[in-house]
Amino acid sequence: MSRPLDPxxxxxRYALVSALFWLPIGLALAPMVALFTERGLSVAAVAGCVAAHSLTAAALELPTGGLSDVVGRRAVLAAAGLVGLAGLLLAALGTTAWVLALAMALKGVARALSSGPAEAWYVDTVHASAGPDAELRTGLARGSTASTGALAVGVLIGGALPWLSGLGPDLGARLSEATSGLVLPLSLPMLLGVAVELAFVAYVLTALPEQPRPPATLRGVLRGVPAAIVGGLRLGGGDALVRRIMLSAAAAGSALVTVELLTPGRAVDLTGAPESGAVLFAALACAGFLCSATGSQLAPRVARLAGSGERAVLVSLGAAAGGLLLLGATAAVTGPAALVLLALGYGFIYVGLGAAGPNENDLLHRRVDSAGRATALSVQSLALQLIGALTGLIAGHLPAGAARWLLGGAVLLAGALLWTRRTAPLAEPNPEATSVPSPSR
Incomplete structure (x- = not known):
């Protein structure tokens, strides 16, 4: 690439590639459990498939981050799209437990491959064009907004498409009969996701130019990936600010797992029936994604009002912790007041976490160079997933009621309190003067 793209x-392009990656995940989110159940899987088997996704993603986070730092962002992103496409296709058409578990494992591989390269590409490109002190927060916020907005849209389409396909006379039955049972109405959102994955791969290969890298050899990859992983771990352990960012990501993972684990059951309790509880949870999930997108969009403004990126993280995580405590309060409240607290708590959690993310990553990219950028992002994602999984296991063994919510709230509050002290002065460019205009659609 002779000349880098302008900021x-x-x-x-970063916002669009983020949306294209997360839209298929949103499309598959709503019908997945129902489809797997329709294929004859028990609840335990469905949980095993979900575990295959989570464990695969966690195991590959660091190796794939190092791979991106060695062979390039574009190649790894394209591989993520192709593997994700295969996972969606198997999930849509698979009829046995082992095929569906393989589908979820492939989606976990895709998730690990995608963790960091797009953001690393954006930061590398802006630094190459505008210098290492270029303002990043606004662009990172736009990418995060695009991701969560795509998830919200995907959840809505993924939930509506099977229902719409059933409006015609026996359309679902005819569809299943014509495909020998391979394609059910619940499969349609995932098949649509396959088409989006194809568009994602094509866009990555044509619209994300990179600075030339030395040709990657097998020996170079085998040496470079472990070195990148070790460098990322050393950075997380040796730099106080990076360590604080990683611990904050872990606290956010604890909060997210608490919400995802406990909200469906709380929704059923509040509405009195599983069906209406599922509708309430779907509405809350979509609203959560939209709140997260709003928080991401507000991240630069929060930093300006707070006076620095570090103070913005403190305020944002504190608001999210308050929201989680509000959700815990619903365990002791019934009626309309519980619904109001549930909605407010959900809003505070996702707006707060959405605003914290771009500010944390803006600070992270000022500490990490291009050679270890994707690996650092993978370490951050790994911290979120591992502590989230640990919190879920602990919360599941706590007594029912507020105690389960308070665990996640306490961990997130501890993550917010890490930011009460500054670690070192950082250059804070004026966002008003250098902010990136809103991407045109």
Missing amino acids: RTACR
Whole structure:
């Protein structure tokens, strides 16, 4: 690449590639459990498939981050799209437990491959065009907004498409009969996701130019990936600010797992029936994604009002912790007041976490160079997933009621309190003067 893209174009392309990656995940989210159940899987078997996804993603986080730092962002992102496409196709058409578990494992591989390269590409491109002190927060916020907005849209389409396909006379039955039972109405959102994955791969290969890298050899990869992983771990352990960012990600993972684990059951308790509880939870999930997108969009403004990126993280995580405590309070309240607290708590959690993320990553990219950027992002994602899984296991053994909510709230509050002291002065460019304009659609 002879000349790097300007920051405005890089921001627009980063936002679009983020949306294209997360839209298929949103499409599959709503019908997945129902489809697997329709294929004859028990609840325990479905849980095993979900575990296959989570464990695969966690195991590959660091190796795939190092791979991106060695062979390049574009190649790894394209591989993520192709593997994700295969996972969605198997999930849509699979009829046995082992095929569906393989589908979820492939989706976990895709998730690990995608963790960091797009954001690393954006930061590398802006730094190459505007220098290492270029303002990043606005572009990172736009990418995060695009991701969560795509998830919200995907959840809505994924939930509505099977229902719409059943409006015609026996359309679902005819569809299943014509495909020998391979394609059910619940399969349609995932098949649509396959088409989006194809568009994602094509866009990555044509719209994300990179600075030339030395040709990757097998020996170079085998040496470079472990070195990148070790460098990322050393950075997390040796730099106080990076360590604080990683611990904050772990606290956010604890909060998210608490919400995802406990909210469905609380929704059923509040509405009095599983069906209506599922509808309430779907509405809350979509609203949560939209709140997260709003929080991401507000991240630069929060930093300006707070006076620095570090103070913005403190305020944002504190608000999210308050929201989780509000959800815990619903365990002792019934009626309309419980619904109001549930909605407010959900809003505070996702707006707060959405605003914290771009500010944390803006600070992270000022500490990490291009050679270890994707690995550092993978370490951050790994911390979120591992502590989240641990919190879920502990919460499941606590007594029912507020105690389960308070665990996640306490961990997130501890993550917020880490930011009460500054570690070292950082250059804070003026966002008003250098912010990236909103990407055109």
